[in-house]
Amino acid sequence: xxxxxxxxxxxxxxxxxxxxxxxxxxxxxxxxxxxxxxxxxxxxxxxxxxxxxxxxxxxxxxxxxxxxxxxxxxxxxxxxxxxxxxxxxxxxxxxxxxxxxxxxxxxxxxx
Amino acid sequence: xxxxxxxxxxxxxxxxxxxxxxxxxxxxxxxxxxxxxxxxxxxxxxxxxxxxxxxxxxxxxxxxxxxxxxxxxxxxxxxxxxxxxxxxxxxxxxxxxxxxxxxxxxxxxxxxxx
Numbered sequence: 570x571x572x573x574x575x576x577x578x579x580x581x582x583x584x585x586x587x588x589x590x591x592x593x594x595x596x597x598x599x600x601x602x603x604x605x606x607x608x609x610x611x612x613x614x615x616x617x618x619x620x621x622x623x624x625x626x627x628x629x630x631x632x633x634x635x636x637x638x639x640x641x642x643x644x645x646x647x648x649x650x651x652x653x654x655x656x657x658x659x660x661x662x663x664x665x666x667x668x669x670x671x672x673x674x675x676x677x678x679x680x
Numbered sequence: 681x682x683x684x685x686x687x688x689x690x691x692x693x694x695x696x697x698x699x700x701x702x703x704x705x706x707x708x709x710x711x712x713x714x715x716x717x718x719x720x721x722x723x724x725x726x727x728x729x730x731x732x733x734x735x736x737x738x739x740x741x742x743x744x745x746x747x748x749x750x751x752x753x754x755x756x757x758x759x760x761x762x763x764x765x766x767x768x769x770x771x772x773x774x775x776x777x778x779x780x781x782x783x784x785x786x787x788x789x790x791x792x793x794x
Contacts, residue, residue, distance in 0.1 A: 612773075666730075670724070
């Protein structure tokens with residue numbers, strides 16, 4: 570079973586627009602990560618945010634974490650066609666080694 | 681340096697056949713993870729190694745699945761008596777330190793059981 574659930578399941582936008590994806594999880598975490606997967610490059614780590622952090626930036630990416638609501642969001646600004654991919658959030662538990670991925674958001678950026 | 685590599689990239693097996701999937705992690709990485717990814721789904725955790733020790737195998741779906749990392753580097757995931765429901769992409773990932781920190785994924789092995 571998967572802990573994280575991404576919302577929306579699919580998202581289609583125009584190049585230059587912003588894309589926001591949300592992730593909800595069920596149990597306490599140490600950190601939350603976002604990954605991107607496309608057919609060309611496989612799964613690639615984007616950003617990690619720890620449970621004591623509320624916001625983190627990396628280039629055009631902005632991630633927020635609300636541990637009280639057990640949710641996170643990933644914002645991609647000024648999207649490009651190359652951002653077309655599936656995006657997954659992944660969480661760890663506070664006691665084990667398991668990493669739990671959500672089912673992903675499929676993002677399609679139209680040129 | 682090289683990333684995580686996996687072989688074979690594609691494997692077709694007849695139902696009941698045994699298969700072995702190989703993972704070469706990034707050199708020096710302590711942690712190694714195996715995942716199973718069904719079409720349209722996120723990766724599902726199978727097992728975790730810290731060096732040669734298998735510390736978590738809670739995700740292995742049945743006793744037909746076995747993983748090893750005898751020298752703390754290369755790992756093999758073995759599936760005995762394959763079934764059609766084993767068809768999936770098997771992903772390997774490694775990370776520098778212990779625990780679920782940033783993971784670097786291999787390209788995966790796509791297994792099709794006929």
